[in-house]
Amino acid sequence: MSIESKKTVFFKLLESAPLLLLFVSVLNEFDFNYLNYKYFSFNFPFILIYYWSLKRSESLGYGFIFIAGLFNDVVIGFPIGLSGLTYLIICGFAAYLRNITLHPNLVNDWLFFLFTILVATSINYFLLIIIFKVDVNYYDLTGNIFFTFLLYYIFSFIFEFYYNKVFKRKKND
């Protein structure tokens, strides 16, 4: 394999990193629960899907997001289709924000993220509680939403750095 084609494969891999991270996060469900901090947990797929749908929607792809949702349902034992629906609603909100924004601003994105996860989580747990009669601890749920919202700000800097390094560089090349 020539150096040029090796480089191409490497850049393809870097471009697919958000998608790989999405699948790893739904399969692994990493939320640092094992630290056993009271009420501390966050939903990493929400942050990832929202950020990349906003900045570069083709990085994830709606079809893959839907499949990731199916995987998440299986891993955490939700009814099939529920996480997929939640993830796609987040994509929809992100796409809407992208359409109406001329000058992207992190604080606006961040606040709209709060609104998005409130709506998406409400729909998710409304279906779970009303239709599937599952009990939910509302304190944990509130903690999860709160920390997901807070951590978006931190993760957006990390993702921004990655976006600039990988995708903008590619454009310049």
Place this chain on the structure above:
Amino acid sequence: MATSRDDFVIAIRSAFIKKGNKQRFSLIGLILFSIFLIFLSRINFYAINYLKSGLNEVVYRISFIVSLPEKQISNSIIAINNHLNLYDEYNETKEELKILKGKNYNLNYLKSENDRLRRLIDEYIINSDELVAKVLLDKDSPFLKSLIVNKGSKDNLKIGMAVLDGPYLIGKIVEVNYATSRALLISDLNSKIPVILEPGDIQSIMSGTGKNFGKIQHFETEYNFSEKKLVYTSGAGGVFKSGIPIGEYIDNDKIKFFSDLSQLTFVKLVSFEKDEN
């Protein structure tokens, strides 16, 4: 006003209905398909159960592999904590062992006497089939306390079997696939188990809280607990046999489990049957 509403409608239409740039599927199409799947799940549609079972088999295995690094980190944190608490735990264990040794002398005698008396009053003796299973995934999410084990219908596993950690009850099987199964832990909010508090012969229902302790849902009468109470399965409802230890009653209707549900590697899967002899 009308223009801003038009803008809103255009943005919504563009976000949800139009197939996006380099997207193979339209968002609204996939959302409708998700709703359709949820509806089929609700009515327990035959094909959905097959789809779910097939997905379970594949996803559990992949998830087990993907979870290995995180599991390693969490095990390391637990190992460090264990080392830090080693000396205190050693002293506690030494004291406990002394007490248990004393109790153990009487146990075998009491067990055989109990069996003899039960036969005398024609009460059935319970036989149990045991399977040891490895924990593939330990999903300690805030919303669902469950674990996936590497035994399924090919090992004659059935829904409702008790899951034990040593002698202690930790959950029951709620979903059986061909080679894997899901057990709902007793700490899950949706877990409800008929229990008995001893000494005192107090019947009640224990429910999970989503945390590392259980909660007594109600007592039929008011009790004043002046002495230490242990919680066992009561056997009511016929799901589990009576007398499987679960935990210790502490204040405010809380139950501290005997087993540490966050550190399960192997579990016993047990079904109980009446001995006709």
